[in-house]
Amino acid sequence: MWWEIASTRLGEPGYPLVENRVQSEIMKFACAEAGPISRSKLTGLIGVSRSKVSMEVQQLLEAGLLVEGGLAKSDGGRRSSLLGIPRSAGVIAAVDLGATSIEVALTTLGGEILVCRSEHADIKDGPKPILRRTKEILSEILGEQSVNPQEVLAIGMGVPGPVEQAAGILRSPPIMPGWDRFPIRSAFAGDYAAPVFIDNDVNLMALGEHWGGVGRGVDNMLFVKVGTGIGGGIIADGHLYRGTHGCAGDIGHISVDPEGPICTCGNPGCLEAMAAAPAIVIEAERRAREGLSPVLAEKLAERGELDAMAVGEAAAVGDYEALEIIRGSGRLIGHVIASLVSVLNPSLIVIGGGVAQIGHSFLAEIRSTVYQRSLPLATRNLPIVLSELEDTAGVMGASVMAAECVLTVAE
Amino acid sequence: MWWEIASTRLGEPGYPLVENRVQSEIMKFACAEAGPISRSKLTGLIGVSRSKVSMEVQQLLEAGLLVEGGLAKSDGGRRSSLLGIPRSAGVIAAVDLGATSIEVALTTLGGEILVCRSEHADIKDGPKPILRRTKEILSEILGEQSVNPQEVLAIGMGVPGPVEQAAGILRSPPIMPGWDRFPIRSAFAGDYAAPVFIDNDVNLMALGEHWGGVGRGVDNMLFVKVGTGIGGGIIADGHLYRGTHGCAGDIGHISVDPEGPICTCGNPGCLEAMAAAPAIVIEAERRAREGLSPVLAEKLAERGELDAMAVGEAAAVGDYEALEIIRGSGRLIGHVIASLVSVLNPSLIVIGGGVAQIGHSFLAEIRSTVYQRSLPLATRNLPIVLSELEDTAGVMGASVMAAECVLTVAE
Numbered sequence: 001m002w003w004e005i006a007s008t009r010l011g012e013p014g015y016p017l018v019e020n021r022v023q024s025e026i027m028k029f030a031c032a033e034a035g036p037i038s039r040s041k042l043t044g045l046i047g048v049s050r051s052k053v054s055m056e057v058q059q060l061l062e063a064g065l066l067v068e069g070g071l072a073k074s075d076g077g078r079r080s081s082l083l084g085i086p087r088s089a090g091v092i093a094a095v096d097l098g099a100t101s102i103e104v105a106l107t108t109l110g111g112e113i114l115v116c117r118s119e120h121a122d123i124k125d126g127p128k129p130i131l132r133r134t135k136e137i138l139s140e141i142l143g144e145q146s147v148n149p150q151e152v153l154a155i156g157m158g159v160p161g162p163v164e165q166a167a168g169i170l171r172s173p174p175i176m177p178g179w180d181r182f183p184i185r186s187a188f189a190g191d192y193a194a195p196v197f198i199d200n201d202v203n204l205m206a207l208g209e210h211w212g213g214v215g216r217g218v219d220n221m222l223f224v225k226v227g228t229g230i231g232g233g234i235i236a237d238g239h240l241y242r243g244t245h246g247c248a249g250d251i252g253h254i255s256v257d258p259e260g261p262i263c264t265c266g267n268p269g270c271l272e273a274m275a276a277a278p279a280i281v282i283e284a285e286r287r288a289r290e291g292l293s294p295v296l297a298e299k300l301a302e303r304g305e306l307d308a309m310a311v312g313e314a315a316a317v318g319d320y321e322a323l324e325i326i327r328g329s330g331r332l333i334g335h336v337i338a339s340l341v342s343v344l345n346p347s348l349i350v351i352g353g354g355v356a357q358i359g360h361s362f363l364a365e366i367r368s369t370v371y372q373r374s375l376p377l378a379t380r381n382l383p384i385v386l387s388e389l390e391d392t393a394g395v396m397g398a399s400v401m402a403a404e405c406v407l408t409v410a411e
Numbered sequence: 412m413w414w415e416i417a418s419t420r421l422g423e424p425g426y427p428l429v430e431n432r433v434q435s436e437i438m439k440f441a442c443a444e445a446g447p448i449s450r451s452k453l454t455g456l457i458g459v460s461r462s463k464v465s466m467e468v469q470q471l472l473e474a475g476l477l478v479e480g481g482l483a484k485s486d487g488g489r490r491s492s493l494l495g496i497p498r499s500a501g502v503i504a505a506v507d508l509g510a511t512s513i514e515v516a517l518t519t520l521g522g523e524i525l526v527c528r529s530e531h532a533d534i535k536d537g538p539k540p541i542l543r544r545t546k547e548i549l550s551e552i553l554g555e556q557s558v559n560p561q562e563v564l565a566i567g568m569g570v571p572g573p574v575e576q577a578a579g580i581l582r583s584p585p586i587m588p589g590w591d592r593f594p595i596r597s598a599f600a601g602d603y604a605a606p607v608f609i610d611n612d613v614n615l616m617a618l619g620e621h622w623g624g625v626g627r628g629v630d631n632m633l634f635v636k637v638g639t640g641i642g643g644g645i646i647a648d649g650h651l652y653r654g655t656h657g658c659a660g661d662i663g664h665i666s667v668d669p670e671g672p673i674c675t676c677g678n679p680g681c682l683e684a685m686a687a688a689p690a691i692v693i694e695a696e697r698r699a700r701e702g703l704s705p706v707l708a709e710k711l712a713e714r715g716e717l718d719a720m721a722v723g724e725a726a727a728v729g730d731y732e733a734l735e736i737i738r739g740s741g742r743l744i745g746h747v748i749a750s751l752v753s754v755l756n757p758s759l760i761v762i763g764g765g766v767a768q769i770g771h772s773f774l775a776e777i778r779s780t781v782y783q784r785s786l787p788l789a790t791r792n793l794p795i796v797l798s799e800l801e802d803t804a805g806v807m808g809a810s811v812m813a814a815e816c817v818l819t820v821a822e
Contacts, residue, residue, distance in 0.1 A: 342661045
């Protein structure tokens with residue numbers, strides 16, 4: 001695997017963190033458990049003998065990747081001790097680059113967020129300044145948490161574009177000039193021995209929400225992010241589905257109106273061009289300037305420009321025009337989601353991203369459109385809910401992906 | 412698993428056919444191989460020791476599920492013998508029920524079709540007469556092939572509606588009155604000890620094409636059937652993706668025109684209502700009656716009614732109206748496939764079903780619409796091709812599914 005080569009090159013062997021498939025499964029189940037786990041439960045989950053599990057657990061305890069903590073409930077005999085993943089096993093650096101933000105977190109190997117820092121940034125500034133600032137933030141929070149850079153086991157990163165995951169590079173990202181094929185991993189190579197894993201930001205939000213949010217335990221889930229852009233992340237049969245070039249779930253460029261405005265991708269009437277934050281703002285500013293909405297006009301005069309949240313605030317105080325804009329966006333997104341329900345037959349739809357917070361009427365319109373438009377069998381028990389992790393879904397997913405990668409042994 | 416209970420109830424233990432996970436994997440790899448396979452190759456594929464593989468192979472040879480046949484190429488030492496699945500291991504009965512046809516095949520456990528019989532039937536006649544006739548055909552071909560009913564290892568069946576696979580029943584199938592929740596398995600219980608496995612017909616066509624057709628070896632594939640209805644089958648990361656209620660890929664009911672005709676499902680402008688065979692025929696008959704197309708008018712006068720093939724024939728002799736109708740259907744289907752390309756990022760799209768054979772202009776129109784409408788990264792190296800197995804894709808898939816099921820051990 002590439003990172004074995006990479007880590008050897010850095011003179012830092014030790015990846016993957018585990019030595020065989022049973023150790024890998026023990027660690028992954030321990031990560032997935034929301035708390036300490038017993039040897040008996042691990043034995044049942046992995047399907048090898050109890051003695052084999054005990055032997056491999058012993059090695060993981062000696063390697064410091066597991067720690068004994070607490071006692072299992074008695075089953076009549078001697079109470080056995082439970083196993084957990086200690087903070088001292090090392091940390092994961094989880095990065096979520098958005099179109100307009102950098103978010104960096106440190107988590108345990110078990111996915112617990114220790115610290116999370118977010119700041120405004122423009123991805124269009126290009127890879128060098130963005131990655132330099134990302135490394136500065138990472139350095140700062142490592143210092144604050146008194147974590148040595150050598151304790152970083154892996155770096156996981158989400159980026160707002162299509163990623164060729166095996167190579168760790170972006171491929172022709174529409175909103176990220178300068179990032180096409182940029183060797184992101186090499187930016188960290190001088191300072192961290194840890195391998196770097198990269199994936200699309202919405203894929204990672206889906207993974208985060210599936211792992212630690214409202215999608216926990218759900219096998220078939222669709223995550224839809226509505227922000228500056230619109231994207232989808234697909235959990236199919238319990239796993240993140242990436243597609244052939246890592247661009248599965250790229251729903252922002254589904255055509256909703258052949259006569260619609262031209263999108264950044266060059267095609268007319270893409271969902272993203274008609275329903276994401278910039279489209280909401282353009283429409284709100286138009287209605288403000290045309291005097292249709294005094295509330296929006298006042299906000300525009302005050303601030304010089306509007307954003308999606310301002311439109312949400314106007315709707316919240318009962319402004320009809322603002323409400324209409326929000327509903328219009330929800331309706332278009334609902335139409336596309338209805339198609340996706342037919343295709344994917346999920347059992348949960350999660351709506352995240354900045355615009356998801358714009359107000360209840362947005363979610364209500366998505367729901368009513370989907371329920372009206374989809375076949376009854378597919379919408380039977382199909383909750384459509386807001387993201388539970390909100391801002392931290394992305395870093396959570398980045399952490400989960402990175403942990404998964406360093407705990408996987410080559411077959 | 413349900414069929415262990417079912418087969419015990421029938422007084423016929425022996426399922427699954429294998430005793431442990433290694434045997435299961437040996438048999439599945441032997442099935443997947445298009446010919447005899449060596450012990451060394453199996454050892455490499457399964458990732459356990461050579462001696463373990465040899466021991467389990469010995470048991471499978473004794474059970475008659477494998478047979479020695481032919482010699483492997485020499486690697487310098489003694490040439491080892493290859494393993495195959497003999498006809499004497501038993502057969503799979505594979506059934507494909509279409510809206511207007513019954514197709515029954517016998518295959519080896521390894522998926523080789525021994526005989527295939529097809530006849531016209533109307534699924535709307537309801538489960539009792541259709542299943543009675545299915546059993547008659549099965550009985551006939553068993554007799555012809557001198558196969559004892561006890562040699563039938565499993566029955567696999569595809570049906571044109573949404574299937575709850577674990578229960579083996581249809582759920583609210585739109586075009587199958589009387590079939591809702593009908594206990595299909597029980598119809599075979601008196602005559603066959605073999606377990607019955609049921610799935611949606613298009614899912615099985617996708618599986619068949621993936622296993623033995625143009626999709627062999629392709630991890631992410633979309634199969635689109637265009638016939639009386641329109642449906643999709645999804646291969647994701649190498650596996651058939653069924654969704655939560657088994658109705659993933661139900662793309663016929665994606666809305667393509669809010670002002671369009673009302674579909675059988677009750678919604679307006681579904682793809683199926685506007686682009687499947689009945690829509691093509693309605694439009695052709697209209698143009699024939701209105702005198703727009705002398706070629707179509709002549710065919711209508713001759714035969715009393717048109718079908719999709721007649722429209723194809725008219726297009727083949729250069730009739731503009733017929734060509735327009737076919738292109739219109741291809742364009743609508745292409746639009747939906749373009750959306751699916753964004754969502755699923757497949758590396759192959761296969762078009763099957765009766766309408767797929769209507770003529771080259773149909774496929775050409777689908778292609779040009781998809782390539783024009785999708786993002787470059789997703790359509791880079793994305794072949795859009797006709798089904799290779801054509802009529803036998805469904806029974807091939809039914810056979811593969813059934814073999815997979817009887818060769819799986821409970822975890």
